[in-house]
Amino acid sequence: MSTTALPRRAGFRRNITAESTPSTTANSVASTPDESPTGSASSTSLSSLGSVEESDKVPEQMLFDSYGNEFKMPDYTIKDIRDAIPKHCFERSAIRGLGYVARDLASLAGVFYVFNAYCTPEYVPSYALRATLWAGYTMIQGIFGTGLWVLAHECGHQSFSPSKTLNDSVGWFCHSFLLVPYFSWKISHGKHHKATGNLERDMVFVPRTREEHATLKGYVLHEMHELFEETPIFTAGNLLAQQLFGWPMYIFANISGHNNHIKQPEGKGVGKKNGNFSVNHLSTSSPLYERKDEHLILLSDLGLLITLSILTMVGRAYGFNAVLVWYIIPYFWVHHWLVAITYLQHTDPSLPHYTGETWNFARGAAATIDREFGFIGRQLFHGIIETHVLHHYVSHYRADVEGGSIGFLKSMYKSARWCQWVEPNEGAKGDAANVMFYRNRNGFGMPPAKLSATKSRNGMTLEYEGDSE
Numbered sequence: 001m002s003t004t005a006l007p008r009r010a011g012f013r014r015n016i017t018a019e020s021t022p023s024t025t026a027n028s029v030a031s032t033p034d035e036s037p038t039g040s041a042s043s044t045s046l047s048s049l050g051s052v053e054e055s056d057k058v059p060e061q062m063l064f065d066s067y068g069n070e071f072k073m074p075d076y077t078i079k080d081i082r083d084a085i086p087k088h089c090f091e092r093s094a095i096r097g098l099g100y101v102a103r104d105l106a107s108l109a110g111v112f113y114v115f116n117a118y119c120t121p122e123y124v125p126s127y128a129l130r131a132t133l134w135a136g137y138t139m140i141q142g143i144f145g146t147g148l149w150v151l152a153h154e155c156g157h158q159s160f161s162p163s164k165t166l167n168d169s170v171g172w173f174c175h176s177f178l179l180v181p182y183f184s185w186k187i188s189h190g191k192h193h194k195a196t197g198n199l200e201r202d203m204v205f206v207p208r209t210r211e212e213h214a215t216l217k218g219y220v221l222h223e224m225h226e227l228f229e230e231t232p233i234f235t236a237g238n239l240l241a242q243q244l245f246g247w248p249m250y251i252f253a254n255i256s257g258h259n260n261h262i263k264q265p266e267g268k269g270v271g272k273k274n275g276n277f278s279v280n281h282l283s284t285s286s287p288l289y290e291r292k293d294e295h296l297i298l299l300s301d302l303g304l305l306i307t308l309s310i311l312t313m314v315g316r317a318y319g320f321n322a323v324l325v326w327y328i329i330p331y332f333w334v335h336h337w338l339v340a341i342t343y344l345q346h347t348d349p350s351l352p353h354y355t356g357e358t359w360n361f362a363r364g365a366a367a368t369i370d371r372e373f374g375f376i377g378r379q380l381f382h383g384i385i386e387t388h389v390l391h392h393y394v395s396h397y398r399a400d401v402e403g404g405s406i407g408f409l410k411s412m413y414k415s416a417r418w419c420q421w422v423e424p425n426e427g428a429k430g431d432a433a434n435v436m437f438y439r440n441r442n443g444f445g446m447p448p449a450k451l452s453a454t455k456s457r458n459g460m461t462l463e464y465e466g467d468s469e
């Protein structure tokens with residue numbers, strides 16, 4: 001690993017350790033995972049394709065991420081990466097996968113037995129101590145439940161075993177147990193992988209553009225570079241709401257997913273927008289799905305109904321408080337970890353986002369980041385935090401491992417303060433104008449661009465003060 005000091009604002013603190021992408025030949029980029037590159041006139045700029053006279057080349061524009069470090073768009077294909085990975089790394093084992101499922105289920109059952117057998121008035125007379133121990137129980141079960149969630153996620157990717165039937169059966173069981181609509185989520189998550197980093201098509205944690213953020217907050221667009229700092233308590237409150245309600249709002253209203261449903265090829269998206277529950281992961285009429293998948297959406301809903309029926313019966317037998325402690329609070333802990341993991345995989349001051357004109361599969365898949373969460377991340381969460389970039393099969397590598405597990409938790413607040421909207425670099429032209437980086441009103445990193453007061457969106461391209469042709 002190597003770190004390089006690059007231009008930045010006073011007070012910058014860089015937490016990213018970056019490994020350079022291996023040098024490549026002069027290629028243009030492919031828009032599909034396995035498409036071979038074609039000849040290009042430049043090994044560093046992708047703005048021109050094929051043979052170009054020296055005098056006709058477009059000068060390469062330097063781009064800078066939110067830290068102020070230079071950013072270069074990836075210039076390789078996913079096939080280049082896959083060809084470099086040893087074949088044994090793609091081997092899947094049903095026995096090993098089922099072993100992990102058995103381990104996580106045994107951990108959940110074991111903790112449940114120990115607490116119900118021994119964390120009782122007979123063994124722990126102090127109510128305060130007993131309440132504290134049961135609070136710890138909900139956290140522990142939330143961790144083990146998240147591990148089971150991750151295994152079902154691998155089933156959805158067909159990386160759990162060589163058998164699609166086994167993968168989908170195990171995934172449906174595990175996710176239904178955790179009140180996740182397995183097939184519904186599997187389909188939308190697959191679309192996320194096909195459009196990662198695409199502001200118009202990505203399915204999760206799509207950042208707001210400068211215009212969208214200004215509209216939502218009631219800001220004047222051209223004055224955003226002059227806004228006062230957001231209070232830390234306000235940031236913390238937004239973060240708490242995200243951790244508590246982010247997952248259910250995603251399932252029920254597609255919050256944080258793209259909002260271009262009018263482009264749904266079968267016409268399901270006409271008049272539908274995120275946030276009004278017409279776009280969700282539960283209905284066959286949702287524009288997130290095609291008609292050929294509607295039976296899978298119903299099968300996902302069936303899994304949820306079975307789990308809810310079982311919980312209802314348990315509640316009638318043992319009371320609501322028992323279900324609250326045994327299942328509901330651990331369920332929200334699973335939500336917390338799921339949202340935290342996904343948020344921090346795709347939200348960081350070093351990460352770019354692209355408009356449709358400049359996005360391609362390799363660039364988007366590289367717009368992710370690994371982090372470190374110690375034993376819990378590598379063992380109990382099955383490495384999903386530490387190996388997410390590889391999960392997208394790219395080597396344009398980013399990792400923020402500073403501080404280990406504590407650093408991971410701190411990154412949630414840091415990303416919330418640094419990453420409020422995305423916009424292009426000031427003065428960017430051509431392809432470079434379609435690469436968006438995070439900005440904020442809190443004085444961290446690169447400042448928001450200054451816009452002319454006479455300009456408005458209205459379908460026009462926004463221009464920055466000082467632009468000249």
